[in-house]
Amino acid sequence: MNGYGERGSYGLGERRTLREQASTYALLPLRIFLGVTFVYAGLDKLTDSAFLSATGNGSIGEMMRGVRDSSAIPALVDLALKSPEGFGYAIATGELLVGLGTLVGLWARLAALGGALISLSLWLTVSWQATPYYYGNDLPYLMAWLPLVLAGAPLFSADAFLAARRRRSM
Numbered sequence: 578m579n580g581y582g583e584r585g586s587y588g589l590g591e592r593r594t595l596r597e598q599a600s601t602y603a604l605l606p607l608r609i610f611l612g613v614t615f616v617y618a619g620l621d622k623l624t625d626s627a628f629l630s631a632t633g634n635g636s637i638g639e640m641m642r643g644v645r646d647s648s649a650i651p652a653l654v655d656l657a658l659k660s661p662e663g664f665g666y667a668i669a670t671g672e673l674l675v676g677l678g679t680l681v682g683l684w685a686r687l688a689a690l691g692g693a694l695i696s697l698s699l700w701l702t703v704s705w706q707a708t709p710y711y712y713g714n715d716l717p718y719l720m721a722w723l724p725l726v727l728a729g730a731p732l733f734s735a736d737a738f739l740a741a742r743r744r745r746s747m
Contacts, residue, residue, distance in 0.1 A: 604728055611721060612680035615692060619673030622665065629665045637665035640703065647706035654702050671695055679725065682734020689725035696722060 593601075622628050631638035638661035645654040657664040671691060678688030696719035704713030711717075730736050 602732065604724055604730075605732060607721060608679055608682070608685075608725060608730060611689075611692060611718075611725070612676045615672045615676030615679065615695075617676070619669045619671070619676060622669035623673065629662055629669075631661040637661045637668075644703050644706065648702040649705045650701050653698065657702075668695065679730070682730030682736050685730035685734055685736050686726055689722050689729070693719055693722035693726055 625635070627633060627635040628637055630636040633639065638658065641654050641657050641661060641664070645651055645658070648654050672695060675688050675692040675695065678684055679692065696715050700713060700715035700719055704715045707713030
C-alpha cells in the first residue's frame with residue numbers, strides 16, 4: 578500500500594516479501610533526514626543575525642571571503658560577495674523551502690533538485706578545500722539528494738495525494 582491506502586501492482590490477496598516492503602519505504606528515512614536537516618539549517622541561518630551580516634565573526638561575508646581563493650569557482654564566491662546579506666538570505670530561504678518541500682513531499686523532485694543545487698554550490702565554494710575530498714560534508718549531501726531527484730516522494734506525500742486524487746477524478 579502506498580501512504581494513501583492504494584495498492585500498487587499487488588492485488589488484495591497477494592502478500593509482499595519483507596524485501597519488497599523495505600524497497601517500497603527505502604527513501605523515506607533519507608527524505609526525513611534531508612528535510613529536517615535543511616529546515617533546521619535554513620531556520621538556524623535566518624535566526625542568526627551574525628550570519629546574515631556582511632562582516633564580523635560568523636558572518637556569511639567573512640566566510641565567503643575566507644573561502645574565495647580556495648574555492649573551485651571563485652567567480653561564484655565573487656557573485657555572492659556583491660551582496661553577502663542577500664546571498665545569505667537566499668541560501669537560508671532556499672534551504673528552508675527545500676526542507677519543507679521534501680518533508681511534505683510537495684513538488685518533491687523540484688525540492689530535491691534545489692537541495693542538490695544548494696549542496697553543489699556549497700561543495701564548489703565552502704567545502705572545496707577539504708582534503709581529502711570526502712572530509713567535506715557538502716558532497717555527501719549532494720549525492721544524498723540524487724535518489725530523491727530521480728524518484729521523488731511516492732509515499733506519504735502531497736505529490737502522492739494529488740496524483741491519487743487526479744486518478745480518482747478521471
